[in-house]
Amino acid sequence: MNGALRPVLDWPVWLLVAASLLTGSFIRQAEAGRLSTARVGATRLAYPAAWAPQAGADPNTFVAADLTAGAFGDRVELRRLKPTELMSVNQADQADVMSALSAWSLTRGQRMTGFRILGQTPTTALGRPAARLDYAYLADPPGGLLTGALPVVLRASDTLVRARDGSYVMTVAGRAEENATRLDDQRSRLLAAWEQP
Structure with missing residues (x-):
């Protein structure tokens, strides 16, 4: 091909690449602000539309995960507890909610490898007294340990x-090596988007 003709043919290609990148960026920004809604019991949770809901047989549980971040991307789980899973709680008494959280932490710890409590604090959710349990645990990689991959440390709240x-429990989890403040911000956004009409 003639050297003088080459620059004439290159500019349309570069223009097409620039337009494609700009369009992709616009679509991603538009998608980032969209929310989807899930219902569990009498509550409703708005979560990022880009997250993938995980199929489950239990109508009292909803799970969605950010699969664009890999197998251990951020995730949210909303569960309506069975009466047998938690001690009786006086909904107006913060001390009662904290006692229930202590009992819940024992149940939670039995189900997870390497479970470590990082903190327990009073908070509010759905306009009511609530309690927050921060913890870390080990999660096996997809395919299990037979793949030779090491477990991953996850941080959850x-x-x-x-x-x-x-009674309800909202769990927000992500990789422990990620910025803890980012996960706390994600938890705050999800809690603010959780409501009981």
């Missing part, structure tokens, strides 16, 4: 609240 129709 459970918010326990007694709502009008029962």
